[in-house]
Amino acid sequence: MNYNNRKFKPISISENGEVTQETVFIYKQEGQILTCEYKGGDIVKGHLIGLVDTNGNINMRYHQVNKNGDLMTGICNSKPVLISNGKLQLHESWQWTSGDKSKGESILEEV
Secondary structure (H helix, E strand, C coil), X not given: CCCCCCEEEEEEECCCCCCCCCCEEEEEEECCEEXXXXXXXXXXXXXXXXXXXXXXXXXXXXXXXXXXXXXXXXXXXXXXXXXXXXXXXXXXXXXXXXXXXXXXXXXXXXX
């Protein structure tokens, strides 16, 4: 699985997250190292870095600045799912490492 130059947008979001349907994620990958810049909605700027395993699962860390000027951080595990229209979805389980340290789930879909 290679995520290089793929773009994703959320289609399902936990209430305690800051990602909105306006957030766009742009992935880059070199070997097993994945990076991403994202922004939109309540997020002014965000970055993630992660490792991709042989099945395409991603173990990542993220940080972002929201519209309130807060710096937020977290961890996330993503599992790729190929859907019937040929697009890729990322089914994510995440947890804040800042703020209330709550957990959530999201689904991103390739655009």
